[in-house]
Amino acid sequence: MNHIYYEPNCLFLRAMSIPTKYQPKEAEDKWYSYWLENNFFRSVPDEREPYTIVIPPPNVTGVLHMGHMLNNTIQDVLIRRARMKGKNACWVPGTDHASIATEAKVVAMLKERGINKKDIGREKFMEYAWEWKNKYGGIILEQLKKLGASCDWDRTRFTMDADLSDAVTDTFIHLYKKGWIYRGIRMVNWDPQGKTAVSDEEVIRKEVNQKLYYIRYKVVNSELSMANKNSNIHHSLLTIDHLTIATTRPETIMADTAVCINPNDERYKHLHGKKAIIPLINREIPIILDEYVDMEFGTGCLKVTPAHDLNDYELGQKHQLPVIDILNDDGTLNEKAQVLVGEDRFAARKKIIPLLGEAGALEKTEDYKSQIGFSERTDAVIEPKLSMQWFCKMDEMARPALDSVLKGDIKLIPDKFINTYRYWMENVKDWCISRQLWWGQRIPAWYNEKGNWVVAKTQKEAEEQFLISNFESRNLKQDEDVVDTWFSSWLWPISVFDGFKDPNNSDINYYYPTNDLVTAPEILFFWVARMIMAGHEFRGEVPFRNVYLTGIVRDKIGRKMSKSLGNSPDPLELIEKYGADGVRVGMLLSSPAGNDLMFDEKHCEQGRNFANKVWNAFRLVKGWKVDDNTVNRNETAIAWFGSRFSEALADIESNFAQYRLSEALMATYKLVWDDFCSWYLEMIKPDFGQPVDKETYDSTVSFFEDVLKILHPFMPFITEELWHDAEVFGERAAKDCCIVAKMPEIGQIDTQLLRGVESVKQVITEIRNTRNNKQISPKQALKLSVRANSGTDYSIYNGIITRMANISEFTPVAQRIAGVAGFVISQDEFYVPLNENNDPAAERERLLKEKEYLQGFLRSVEAKLGNERFMQNAKPEIIENELKKKADAEAKLKAIDENLRGLAG
């Protein structure tokens, strides 16, 4: 779309050696290193007010995705703004060890090399894992730098740093001593792929199409079966009946320990006290009675499998049923299953169906939809499994954490999340904190050979405790499990400032509580709620004041961006293509807090175009020659933009105060593009080849400085680049960088002037419109007259109007001018005599149309004013407004009537 023959024209431009398009790449590298070299991101406590953000630590092995882009752009905007407002801004970066995800990656890596995790043992495995971490762990942080993230990199932390791990151990012991951490056998969510337990929150439920299998169990006549106890072979001959159960998991029938029916179920009264026989393995199980069974569902007969279903487990406990666990940790069937041993649970499900068929036990299958739990990290289907785990009691910690949100000590933005937060906190369950992994902080519990155990920080301390309690303390072994990753990340806002190691150090005292937390609503409970609990428990204070919840980044047709769908653009490629500033603007343009972001590359394009606009506005100003002898004719324009800037700034500030970042950006965008470029610069632009007067130039340069400042948090690179143009701004010392410039403050706002210019803009638009309609070239100067009925003095706008609308002569008149094109702006009549003949008929039509509209308007206003109840109930200022509307409309109608009469005459 570039006009090839246009570019060479640039050669004729004076002082226009800079390209017509902003080149982001070079500026980005240059200024990011410059900022680093000059320690602008570094924060140490001082006398200033702190402004602190701790980054939601990304997975150490992760790579940057669009969610990170959005999240970190927001944080950077907030932190840069705070820095420019004179606060001591501190953004603490870091990464999370993400035990299950990282361990899975390391296991996969080892597998590729033909190494099995179990064979090499824990120590060797950890060596590999650290090696992996050191190799890939920094990638995502390096990527954040490309985005312009102004983190204090000297403070970079990792959740498995020695100090942070110590904090985990110490808090574990602390909570254990309080009685809030306990150990027990429970049904947990087992991830057969990660081979670990996961917490309830890490289970994602999805609706899945399944089959419901109807399986026939023979029923044994109890007396006969007793009599023939020793002749299993003849079971089938002795059965007198059968029952049918419905299940989605036929591969678990070998673990059944009962069949349950509702005692009130008339259909099955004859089964009371009898026994059923599991098909294929022919094991006898009791038929028990419990009202838990829904008579409506399936056949009304429920197979009870305590080892592989939470409800069945509870039912089993109640009826003291044995537990038969037929699954290995990896989800394959073990020898207790007797059939299909070694098969994976899903393979077994497929294979058992023909077996049941052959045995005559399969009655029918039905399609069936139900919710199934998947592991958040590995996406494996969760298997309920009975095992010994560590738990953390949550109810007591939840209470203050709920209060601080309900009382508003912590604000959720947007606040619609308060409801969900409350629901969760009021129904909080104990947290399963142990994980059967190696990558993470090991549980500080020690066991002797007899199975006695203590909780202690070191083996030595454990031995001492064993001695005190007179237990055998030889050959102590530490618990093999590690704690849940979130058991370290919930300490993050405290641990990054060494608040556990040294609870009274100057950093934690200065930076804590932090100000804003920017994160996704998905981890509101996982992470945010638990951080609040930890804040109360370990510091007696909330960890942050505001939680800005971002939405999910989706593609433009609303699908969540994911690797598997391949619909996620590579953020670094986007930066390459549109520049970091362009991408930042693109991300922020349409993403109000809490709303999902329908990502479209077009937004980045818009961001890039905006950067280019700023760049070219700068080229314009840079190209001007200043002449001290030229007179300033732009006082009005300068005064206007000063006011307009303050007005817009007030709006921007208010948007920021409410965390409406996209609106703050849009307000900035419009101020710069429309008010500054399209209006102000056009108003004051000297004619080609003409110099600009000193006053206008200085004011414009100063305005430009302010514009760069308010743009900086959104577009750090281009602003810093232009900021350092020595020709325009003079040489700047390092300490005077844009990144640390003082944000402009809201100045005087001359509302009368603002309103006047708004009218003037309308006048100019009308004239341009007239040109468009009548196909008059903008180059052809026109004459303009005004009959100022409103009393407005247009003389101060003379320069603006003549320049912007190419008017050769702008004169006030006392009488209306007949037979001339015209328009009315707030009671004032404007006339544009045109050279060619007017079309009186068309003009008349236009006037009649406007008259009709005004009459309708007047009628509605008069109706209101004539309404007694309105006059009684409406606020006085509303009524006053209506009266003014009436007067305006009447004046306009009068002018139109006069014009119509003129046309007629």
Add this chain to the structure above:
RNA sequence: GGGAGCAUAGCUCAGCUGGUUCAGAGCAUCUGCCUUACAAGCAGAGGGUCAUAGGUUCGAACCCUAUUGCUCCCACCA
């Protein structure tokens, strides 16, 4: 099954305590322009029964009720 939220222009969203004929912005679209900063641009224009149906009110996009459609969260029905 329970709870919450949303529905405004082709798209993404504003619309704050009901009150300018209130229906807005950006993008996209259309028309005319290579006007000496910028065609990644300039100037102008056209787009909407505010999901549907009722109600409250002098007055409703806004408050209430119902309906429809979508989204999210929570929940053990095999």
